[in-house]
Amino acid sequence: MMSLKKILKIMEMTKIESIWLGLESDNFSHSGLLYKRYSAEVLPDIFIALKAPEKLRCIAFRISIGFSFDENQWNKLKDIKIETLPDDRDNTKKFLLILLLNKQHKDIFSTLCEDLIFGVSDVSTEQTLVEKLLERLVKWQSLFEKVGKQGLSDEAQRGLYGEIYFLRFFLNNTSDKNHCLKSWLGPENSIQDFQYSNWAVEVKTTHGNNHQKIHITSERQLDDSIIEKIFLYHLSLDIRVGNGESLNSLIDEVSELLNDNTMASNLFKLKLLESGFYETHRPFYEERGYTIRQENLYRVSGNFPRITENQIPIGVGDVRYSIVLSESEEWRIDQETLLGEIQ
Incomplete structure (x- = not known):
């Protein structure tokens, strides 16, 4: 039997x-x-x-x-x-x-x-x-x-965890799973991690002592003159061995959410491959667990602290800078507001 x-x-x-x-x-x-x-x-x-x-x-x-x-x-x-x-x-x-x-x-x-x-x-x-x-x-x-590489770096693991954590939240709050998966552009090295039509969401994860300080990798990442609506989703993580949610378990949960949609499920698998996540590397990620310390959402608009493309002098490029999120409270929004804007 x-x-x-x-x-x-x-x-x-x-x-x-x-x-x-x-x-x-x-x-x-x-x-x-x-x-x-x-x-x-x-x-x-x-x-x-x-x-x-x-x-x-x-x-x-x-x-x-x-x-x-x-x-x-x-x-x-x-x-x-x-x-x-x-x-x-x-x-x-x-x-x-x-x-x-x-x-x-x-x-x-x-x-x-x-x-x-x-x-x-x-x-x-x-x-x-x-x-x-x-x-x-x-x-x-x-x-x-x-495939021959020895798995994702610690930083890449945290980044992928953050993106899939947001993807799970998105999937749990919408009926259009294909829409969610198509909007996930982080694996393609897009300017923002999620983007569709006139909106974009940039996901940032932090850990340790500087859990309120995020790094922006380009002058276009938070530039709302390029795309109409930009949101910043921030996760502050505690990382422990053998405690919290592992990257593997998060991926398995999202896979289960997509079991009834073949196209979305396959697209998720493909994007995992593009992110550098391979089944043969799963043992590397099994013991490390993530616990959410803080979860913050911001609407990037007006005088939100950032550097945009039109502020850059001619001849200057490859702009990278940091934002201290404790100075950004007036732009904070709740999850319901975000969902109303991106569905």
Whole structure:
């Protein structure tokens, strides 16, 4: 009888991962391609596949036999490979394959393939399809290269904790989960951590003795002449080993909040990868816990203490400065006010 733990694990799997596991359990010995259609609701012909006899995981796109592109420009990629195979069932078609060569990256590959499928789900021309596929490969490569690093720095962990802490708050107070995930731009090194339409939220975390002092990394970060409404969300943290909420547990809770929304869940996984958070690094983050010391919200407007782009003399750049938040009380707002502005 299958254990409850195993049943729950299967339920947590992405669709693409479950298809690969099904294909891998097939006792086949022939060479070629073993594949299964991802979904009839996706416009292009997309298949989850294994290339035999190596049993390499891959994603396959069926295109016209006469459609050509330069495969050689991608032959220096590490850990993934691009190639084409004829379709034995239709001599007018061929498969364009993206193969995973390094099994260490299978979790990342699964997330990236899911994101890729969502990205091309309504593409109607082969030219656009192939362009979208190939433009993602450089991004994929950069993500694979980060896996070998020994996890996030202490500062990066605190920053990511703060952003996901705000994301959880946002998700718990809105019905549009996709909107929340799309607004999270911190992993893309955007000017502000959250931005959508005419609003932006910059998240800052502090700890230790200078818990009321935040650092601003550019003259554009708090410049409301660039975007209409800017808010500052500040978390003052106490950090203890074995006490408080870990980065891992926060991420797991947000993942559970997104279980009923495949697109938002997959986007969350992709943004974690872009932030440098990888499943293989989870042991590095397990013991460190965060406790909220203070939680502050400010509307950045008027004479809020800051430096903006129009105040910078010609020839001056790379502006960095600090703000003492105890001097900013008149701009403080509550959570209800913020939610009314960003939904």
